Amino acid sequence: MATGIELIISSICNVTFCQPVYDNPLLEKQASSSIDQYRDLIKEINGKHLKIGTYNNRPISWVERGEDGALIGRGVSFVLVDILQKRFNFTYEVVVPEKNFEIGGTKPEDSLIGLVNNSLVDMAAAFIPKLTRFHEMVRFSYDLDEGVWVMMLSRPKESAAGSGLLAPFNNAVWYLILVAVLSYGPCITLLTKLRSKLVPDGEKYIPMSPSFWFVYGAFIKQGTNLAPEANTTRVLFTTWWIFIILLSAFYTANLTAFLTLSKFTLDIESPQDLFKKNTRWVSAEGGAVQYVVSSPNEDIYYLSRMIATGRAEFRSMNSLYEFLPLVSGGAVLVEERIGIDELMYGDYQQKAREGVAEAERCTYVVAPNLFMSKLRGFAYPKNSQLAPLFDTVLTYVLQAGIVDYLEHRDLPSTKICPLDLQSKDRQLLNSDLYMTYMIMVTGLSAAVAVFIGEIMIKRYVIKDSKPKKPKRKKTKYEKNRHINSYDDTRPPPYDSIFGRSPKIKVNDTTKTKIINGREYLVIDAANGDTRLIPLRTPSAFLFRLDR
Template sequence: MDPLSWVTTEPNGTLIGHGIAFEIVETLRQRYGFTFDVVKPIRKTLLNENGSIIQMVINGNVDMAAAFIPTLPGLDHEIQWGIDLTQFRYVVLMKRPKESATGSGLLAPFESDVWLLILISLFAVGPIIFGIMWLRHKLCGHESIVYPIPTCVWFVYGALMKQGSSLNPDTDSVRLIFATWWIFIMILTSFYTANLTAFLTLSKFTLPIQTVDDIANGKYQWVAAEGSAIEYSVKEDIDLMALKNSMRDGNGIFVEDMQLKNVMDFISSGKLLLHDKNWLNFLMLNIERAITEDKNRCRYVLTTDSYLTRSLSFIYPKNSILPPLFNPIMLSYMESGIIKHLQTKDLPEAVICPLNLGSKERQLRNSDLFTTYSVVVCGFSIAATIFILELISTRTGWYVKANFSRKQSDRQKGVHDEIAYYGIPSKSMYPFSHRQNMESTHLNFNGRETINTKDNFMKDHGFIPVRIPSSIMFESTGRWFRN
């Protein structure tokens, strides 16, 4: 395999070996003074079949396989492995997608575990605040404000949205937990804003292929070289069982012809090419050299994560005497970095067609705002549902009856009960509630819920607001007038 090893045929029929593997063999020949003949396997495969490289070594047809053979499990009892010369990382060459696989931009700053914990805290903190207030009220034995659970839950949600609150806890324990939640929200939103800004401004791009399961999930079709370590691992090794199942479903094939044109046709049609990273780097280099127009460059990209790693070494027959002689020299090749240098000396130092091209500013895409659209649709849908329920309940009279405790029979007797509305005592809301025989009407005046009161002494008291903070302001001005 270029540049590791390949064979050419001379006019007289003699086979000549080339590549890094035969450079090592030449060093061994000079050291020990032997001669050798190159024998080409009948079948270009690593599988343990007749005519394959491994079968020729097992049968003793050759004294050594001068090739970088991946260390494959299940063959230790039949052959001897030489020293590990290097490692191959098997990656995927694919057509560069137009969209990043990161997902929605609004969810990108945090991982799914963080979002889950934030959601749990939203549901848990409200009842915890209520429980602390209720427990203190019971244990301390004196009057203290105990806000109901819905009020505590709305405080937690409002703090997350950075909204103010009219709640005024009167105990140190409740004040402390209020302040703790505010500090937590401040830190959380600061990190979220910073990470969101970085995500939307930096030209970061991610691929949908990271693991073997991503390759074999049925969305893609893949291609690999026939006779390669991938074919052996898929058919014999449990590490790539997912690819074996995918091939059984018709989503994967092994091809013999891996010429440049065929490879480009495979990838252009959307198929994934599985091979080792070193070989794919040379392939991409040849592809880019063959492209003449700049607009067509870097149409393909390599995945950053490998789905398989294998050590490479020479192999010998089971009882060969050569490994103890050759291994020390090969070890010096490996430790001095010569093999690594020979592997990459014909490659450019810069990454060929990197994942993040960085040639243009990142612009917001519609997919980045998908979560925004979802939030808006869900929010308006829930609000419309609640509005319909409020409209139905108001027309049936339940809404007014639930918020007024004064009965018609009591009004006829001249008794004016205190009205509790939205949890605010009527004495704070109605500064003239001491008068008798008062008649009141619930109205919506200029967008505010008010009560219009009349009695026998004064014809009209005007519109009295009943919601926070309007009721508090009215209570203060009413007390001032009474005084």
């Protein structure tokens, strides 16, 4: 009988110049020979007793002891072995390595690959990664699945984005804003000074101190007493105001979104973060992770430096639950995804049985990016003939989706303890307002430091630098001199409008005169002119009388 590939080739040949493949005597003979070999293998394995090696890697494979003391294989791997046993009618016994390693150890009996490579077992019923070095030692079956290794860490109490006030922007944006605030003031001073020299229209340049306080005041949405008249200066001021308006709008919107949503950003999201932040991580000893990290041909070989510094550690554990104290202490666990999912689900159920509140049961979380991924399958000795025999059945089992079903049948259909817990409310914590407290403390400390600095400068530096002059008694004019000495850029003082003026002298001999029915004072000004000041009218308040 012709196979599917042979029928496809035969169809192509029929529309060209070839004869049907199944009519070719040579290919018929080869196909008949393959079928005969396949039947001979079936007869050979019928009733045969096999040694099947495995190791503890829940939920894919693990062993239990029966009442008679014999090892009993469990997990997805031995469901497939039972299917093969019923199809080919063989018996088997389970053999485990002494150190529960995939590869490594001082002798072949320490690892599963060592048992297969030295033909101490007929096959390995475990999902072993198809690594380059493993291919040199054993023969693999058809691909059963793609193993994915992830990173599990303790769920942080707050997002790695920082406190609430800093969360809307990342560090690069904050640094650029700080540079803009510190540099825009000197730019205003420089441009206005350059303009005052090139365009001598009488407008003075803005010194450094007013420029800085304008930039800072606009940054916190405060006004200014600067009133520029030149178009160049007005454009500079308008540009900074527009920048602040847009920046405030983006900041307010993102801050509201951050405080409303409960999504977390982890400090460790990829293998690169482990290396950059020098975070301690652990994994199973003798596993694929240890080999891949130590292999120069792999992409994550750079993590081998962390092994030398002690930040990466490989431990031999009988169960993944033994890694939980290390993860709670701040370490990151690198393990296969299915094992991590079962570990987190079991921990969640244990907390539920203990009566822990719902919001506190998900104490662990998985990083969003993968650590690595590898194809996996059963392993056989190099000279074994079981691989082509068993692959015919395993292929149909895999295509039917049975392997995927067996891997996830004991897990819930929803994601276990996701990164975003979808909380309905978001109450502000002290951690969200931590930066507010820090700004207040820093501002008070800066004010105290400036106050002490001013006292030291004015009492000891400026006082000693000025030459001492003999004291003399101030005249009456000098005592009242401050009345008219004020800055033109500020509003005029109150007494300059309604106060007394030394230029207009009013005394008892001052005469009055009625003009057009209104009474006026006849005042002799200091320059010799005569002025008329209306009496008993609101406009009289605009004149400064010396009474």
